[in-house]
Amino acid sequence: MNVQEYISSGIIESYVLGLASEPERAEFEQKCAQYPELLAARRAFEKELEQFASDHAVPPPVGVKVRFLEAIGDQSSRDRSSSNQPKIIPLEKGSVRMHSGWSRFTAAASVILLLGFAWMAYQFYSLKGTNEELASTNAYLRAKATTSDSILNQIIVEQKVVSDPNTTVVNMVGTQVAPRSSANIYWDSTSSNVFLVVKNMPKLPSEQQYQLWALIDGKPKDLGVFDATNDKVILKMKNTLKAQAFAITIEQKGGSPSPTLQKMQSLGKITQIQ
Amino acid sequence: MASWYTDPGSPGSRDCELVLVPLFSLLSASIYQQTLGTTTTYSEQDLIVALKERNNNAFSYLYDNYANALYGIIKQIITDNHELASDVLQEVFINIWRKIETYDQTKGRLFTWMLNIARNASIDTLRSKSYQNSQKNQELADNVYKGTNNQTTRLNVDNIGLKKVLEKLKPEHRILVELAYFKGFTHEEIAELEGIPLGTVKTRIRNALLQLREYLK
Numbered sequence: 365m366n367v368q369e370y371i372s373s374g375i376i377e378s379y380v381l382g383l384a385s386e387p388e389r390a391e392f393e394q395k396c397a398q399y400p401e402l403l404a405a406r407r408a409f410e411k412e413l414e415q416f417a418s419d420h421a422v423p424p425p426v427g428v429k430v431r432f433l434e435a436i437g438d439q440s441s442r443d444r445s446s447s448n449q450p451k452i453i454p455l456e457k458g459s460v461r462m463h464s465g466w467s468r469f470t471a472a473a474s475v476i477l478l479l480g481f482a483w484m485a486y487q488f489y490s491l492k493g494t495n496e497e498l499a500s501t502n503a504y505l506r507a508k509a510t511t512s513d514s515i516l517n518q519i520i521v522e523q524k525v526v527s528d529p530n531t532t533v534v535n536m537v538g539t540q541v542a543p544r545s546s547a548n549i550y551w552d553s554t555s556s557n558v559f560l561v562v563k564n565m566p567k568l569p570s571e572q573q574y575q576l577w578a579l580i581d582g583k584p585k586d587l588g589v590f591d592a593t594n595d596k597v598i599l600k601m602k603n604t605l606k607a608q609a610f611a612i613t614i615e616q617k618g619g620s621p622s623p624t625l626q627k628m629q630s631l632g633k634i635t636q637i638q
Numbered sequence: 639m640a641s642w643y644t645d646p647g648s649p650g651s652r653d654c655e656l657v658l659v660p661l662f663s664l665l666s667a668s669i670y671q672q673t674l675g676t677t678t679t680y681s682e683q684d685l686i687v688a689l690k691e692r693n694n695n696a697f698s699y700l701y702d703n704y705a706n707a708l709y710g711i712i713k714q715i716i717t718d719n720h721e722l723a724s725d726v727l728q729e730v731f732i733n734i735w736r737k738i739e740t741y742d743q744t745k746g747r748l749f750t751w752m753l754n755i756a757r758n759a760s761i762d763t764l765r766s767k768s769y770q771n772s773q774k775n776q777e778l779a780d781n782v783y784k785g786t787n788n789q790t791t792r793l794n795v796d797n798i799g800l801k802k803v804l805e806k807l808k809p810e811h812r813i814l815v816e817l818a819y820f821k822g823f824t825h826e827e828i829a830e831l832e833g834i835p836l837g838t839v840k841t842r843i844r845n846a847l848l849q850l851r852e853y854l855k
Contacts, residue, residue: 373844374843374845374847374848375844377847377848377851378843378844378847380746380750381819381847382754382757382758383818383819383825383843383847385825393745396744397744406746407747409851410746410747410749411747412851412854412855413749413750413753413854414707414747414749414750416800416854417707417708417710417711417749417753418706418707420707420710420800421706421707421709421710422710422713423706423709424705424706424709424723424727425720427724428705428724428727428728428731429698429701431728432697432701432728432731433697433701435728435732435735436694436697436732437694
């Protein structure tokens with residue numbers, strides 16, 4: 365590369381004054397590292413520019429320096445608030461500086477800042493509190509919506525089963541052991557689906573469960589276990605093609621192979637002729 | 639309610655200290671700076687090291703030595719509003735303080751770096767919406783109270799430093815430097831504004847800068 369040509373293309377001036385494009389800058393920086401004469405030429409222009417700027421300097425208003433130093437004093441003390449021991453400067457009585465307009469201004473500004481910070485912190489904490497409240501309410505409502513949705517879906521299923529003309533409804537009534545127990549069986553004899561709706565079954569200890577049986581020609585057939593907690597919600601039980609009656613017994617959790625008849629809770633006979 | 643006045647040691651009161659401590663150090667820092675003058679002198683190398691350490695004396699020194707030159711540049715760009723120009727100067731020094739870590743000596747002198755910060759801040763201010771609005775109001779006020787005098791005062795203010803040198807350039811070169819350097823338009827924008835090819839904009843600006851450099855000496 366012809367360095368002299370590159371130098372006289374005006375790239376140096378364009379780069380230093382901040383008018384070069386990003387690719388031009390990258391190329392220039394790379395070449396500066398490569399060609400010392402290019403670097404020297406750049407430095408020379410930078411010095412000229414600095415000289416020109418200081419020849420045409422304009423003194424700014426006095427207050428700017430004080431404001432600048434205050435601003436960085438503030439920020440640097442915030443940056444290292446714990447590591448820096450504050451310096452103690454004895455205040456002389458009647459010190460002229462302390463009575464200057466600026467001191468008063470900074471004192472007043474500090475008080476205003478303090479109030480401002482206090483207000484912002486208050487806002488921050490109260491908003492934080494409100495936000496947390498809203499978040500927990502939101503989570504609660506969401507959980508509630510999920511539960512409601514699943515209940516609604518179950519109701520829709522129940523509604524379909526109940527209104528189906530092929531469904532046989534068997535009203536299960538309490539036995540002498542449990543006179544108040546009651547439930548409904550919805551038995552679709554074409555699809556052999558069995559649904560159970562608990563109307564009133566007492567809560568059981570955790571190691572026990574209710575078990576539904578179909579009685580076919582005097583023999584019991586297991587139709588699955590259920591808990592009393594799903595009150596008034598339809599439960600899908602095991603299918604059966606045949607049944608003359610249904611019975612509910614209390615069994616160990618998970619169910620038994622044959623029913624414990626002395627603990628039979630409710631019984632329902634199918635009245636409809638198959 | 640906020641935990642502003644809870645017992646010491648509770649989490650709330652610790653948060654509270656975090657807010658209060660800088661405020662008190664702000665007060666003491668301002669007293670400190672007003673009481674103690676800065677007398678140290680630095681070589682450019684030492685100055686850069688001290689600035690990167692965020693030494694307040696170094697920043698005070700930096701201000702004393704460069705503020706006038708930078709203010710001169712700012713006033714070349716913000717020509718008509720002294721108050722705004724001095725606000726920009728303050729902002730420029732705060733930006734220098736903030737960005738000093740990013741200053742890379744291999745890419746240019748400290749002054750060059752600061753000059754570019756000053757130029758960018760000035761152009762950003764000129765382009766800001768609030769300035770544009772104040773400008774409209776100002777022009778309206780000028781028209782009402784000063785009438786035709788407005789034009790002459792503006793010319794006088796412009797007639798210093800770089801801009802004076804600029805007048806030595808050919809008009810077609812001058813306008814390009816004016817737009818690129820003092821108004822911050824990109825080469826592409828200028829090509830569109832002036833209806834000339836991008837390549838021509840680039841070469842004209844470079845040639846203009848080379849000529850300007852001759853006049854600067």
